[in-house]
Amino acid sequence: MKKTKKNNRLTDKKRTAVAAYLFISPFFILFAIFGLFPMLFSFYLSFFRWDGLDPMTFNGLNNFRFIFSDPIFYSSIKNTFLIGLLGTLPQILVSMVIAFALNSTLIRFRNVFRTLIFLPYITSIVAVAIIFGLVFNNQPFGFANYILSLFDVGPIRWGAEYWPVKFAIATMVFWRWVGYNTIIFLAGMQSIPRELYEAAKIDGATIMQQLRLITLPMLKPIVMFVVFTATIGSLQLFTEPLIFLGRGFREEGITVVAYLWRDAFVYNTFGTASAAAIVLFVIIISLTALNLGISSLIGRTKKSKVS
Incomplete structure (x- = not known):
């Protein structure tokens, strides 16, 4: 039984x-x-030559040799990091300040502002890129060039010059993601006990001192998460340069994802595109490991200080 x-x-x-x-x-x-299958197939395809129609032929490491000998591939890596830095670092700083303001009692109609700041994230990225394409038009009548003309600055070719291209694309990234990160930071700030801020006010702490001595230390895990997700997102940047630059992808603004997309769907060289995807995968894994290492190091430092 x-x-x-x-x-x-x-x-x-x-x-x-x-x-x-x-x-x-x-x-x-x-x-x-x-x-899973596309990822594994990309690993397999990176060692073959294939145009999508004819039979695949084994190519060994020649696909990797080709992309590592291509100056445009190095330009795409450099552009990806520069645009990511220009769009991510200011975005994190500004979103943290906005979240601190929305979490305080100094602003009225906070719920309205929270909704408005989040709207760019849910807006169609194609529509955003088209609007910013009009803002950063190369012609003198473009909005950005018109503003510059008020300060006696000549028109800038935003879609053709080295730094203006990066600044225009980074501005799109900043505008789209600042609201999303603001909501993440706001959620983290709302978990901080308000008694800490009240005690700091009694002790005469200014707003900047509250932000530096209370908010930032308590938000370290949230900051690491936002930096991690923003870094991964910047490495996968594609739609903004595609809409802003077109299918040609000028060397000044091409990113790694745009490079492999162009090889696959414009030149029909899926082998080199897969090789570029593998290199991007290695870069993302390396940055992820670095991020996790920094997070664990910070955690160990905090534990040692407490003990």
Whole structure:
């Protein structure tokens, strides 16, 4: 009888486990088809020459040799990091300041401002890129050039010069993501006990001192998360340069994702595109490991200080 009860219990546990796996299986099936398989196929394809129609021919490491001998590939890596830095660093600083203001009691209608600051994130990225393409038009009647003309500055070719291209694309990234990061920082700030701010006010601390001595130390995990996600997002930048520069992708603004997309869907060289994707994958993994290492180092430092 005891063995029968144990067998029934095991059977019930197995049934529950099977039911649970069945409920979550659609996600894993879709991920395997549309996520895992393309990634593995890219690894495989990076060692072959293929135009999408003819049979694949083994190419060894020649695809990697080609991209590492291509100056435009190095320009794409450099552009990706520069645009990411120009768009991410100011974005994080500004979103933190806005979140601190929205979390305080100094601003009225805070819910309205929270909604407005988040609207750029849910706006169509194609529409955003088109509008900013008009703002940063190369002609003198472009909005940015018109503003510069008020200060007696000549028109700038935003879509053709080295730094203006990067600044225009970084501005799109900044405008789109600053609201999203503001909401993340705001959620973190709302978890900080308000008694700390009240005690600081009683002690005569200014707003800047509250931000430096209370908010920033308590937000370290949130800051690391935002830096991590913003870095990964900047490395995957594609739509903004595509809409702003067109399918030609000038060397001044081409990113790594744009480079591999151009090789795959413009030049039909899927082997070199896959090789570029593998290099981007290695870069992302390396930066992820660096981020995790810095996070663990900060955690160990805090523990040692407490002990």
